[in-house]
Amino acid sequence: MRRILGNHYVLYLASALCFLAAWWVASLVAVRAGFSNILPSPAVVAATIVELGREGEIQRHLFLTLWRVFAGFAIAEILGLVIGTVMGLNAKFELFADGWVMILLTIPSLAYSIFALLAFGLSETAMIAAIAATTLPYVVVNIWSGVKAVDRGLLDMARAFRVKRRNTLRKVVLPQITPYIFSSSRYGIGIAWKIAVVVELMGASRGVGYMLNYSFSLFSMRHVLAWTAIVVVVMLFIELVAIRLIEERVLAWRPKAH
């Protein structure tokens, strides 16, 4: 725990327990007031998750959604890395692309989903395209600002010592934008999840978004909460464990924050 959450892990755990307690109290109040279906208790939701797992529903839907999220996110991250880097290095391209990025950021993610489903039909391609398109401008902005923040003094140093271009990129520029690659990944995966659920709700017959919609049509709050909780737990795992551990290793030279 300490390794993953840092020295303040007690605070993290306390905050999670407070959340569960507040949820539990609220559900008791709801039951007292005669609305037992509106807010099932954490225990009921947990039991529902176990039940979904036993029936194989989680495996059937979660992995498909995860695959869509990662495929869409990977496309956005790679394109965003290239576009953001060129924008940061080239003033003309920056002016040219600036307006595009603003427009892409403004388009509602629902509109991307509709465009993609109309263009590609109810297909995997459409869903992945919608996820990638929504995520891309956020990644671009992040990487772009990272490249803009590269220390000119270090570039001058490399030039004065006649360091070759390849080494300058690898050893001077890349380490400086690495933190931005991580923050854009973290941010990008979050966005990709949100849009994945929306696009599945509209165009999929499997996936977490589809199951949320299905639970909605059954008016089953405990299923809606169960699926939401599954998404939150998986996201927290990716954010807190996977990305943070990689980041800690790659950016080991930075002084510790705690």
Add this chain to the structure above:
Amino acid sequence: MHPIRVEGLSLSFPGRDGSRLPVLDNVSFDVGPGEFVSLLGPSGCGKSTLLNIAAGLLAPDAGVMRIGDIVIRAGTALVPPRVGYVFQSPRLLNWLTVAQNIELVLDAAGTPRRDWDGVIDRYLSMVGLRAFKDKHPLELSGGMRHRVALVRALAIEPQIILMDEPLGALDAITAHRVRDDLLRLWQASGATVLYVTHNIAEAVQLSDRVMLLYDRPTSVYRDVPIPFARPRRTTDPKLLELEAHITEDFFTNIIRSSAA
């Protein structure tokens, strides 16, 4: 043959209203082999611009700078000469170890890979940092980082070293110690040094010659030899007397005339 020869160097930058803002005006001077020459002028004047031209980062509008075997003049492609450079801040790469920071420039300078360990150990030992070669810069004190930056400039064994106020950001006591290291490294190397500073005492203590520079635009006012043998004592009365004389001259003829 002078390692550094500057002849009629002029440069102006475009001003805000479209006019030209002169930065360097017909600057000429020479630096002989193994000589330590300081450029002394008010801060914010064109001293750093002069070093940027020498490092091949910037071209002049007119005049010539010969540095080593490279000739820099208006319109020629910018090629950095083979020099060591010490900046005001250490400009180390914080994600590399001390040794890796030095290896980066050894690689660029073409030092054979089998010599790297020996060179790094030798130079780090000279400033008492051999035990720190596998540390990252952020684990070192400010003064130690400045020493590593000195070692980086000397490790490529250059004929010429350019220094841009390398002690300017340090407190007086740390600056004193780094200055001793700097002198020791330079004397062992025999390199020619062009040293930019706005600190009169520092220039007098370190240099063979001090060039007093006018401000805005920068041009040479006076070339003062410092004819004292090394090692010099900071408190040597003759040195202090010369320092007082230069200070007097500096404030009377450079600061006051530019304020008028």
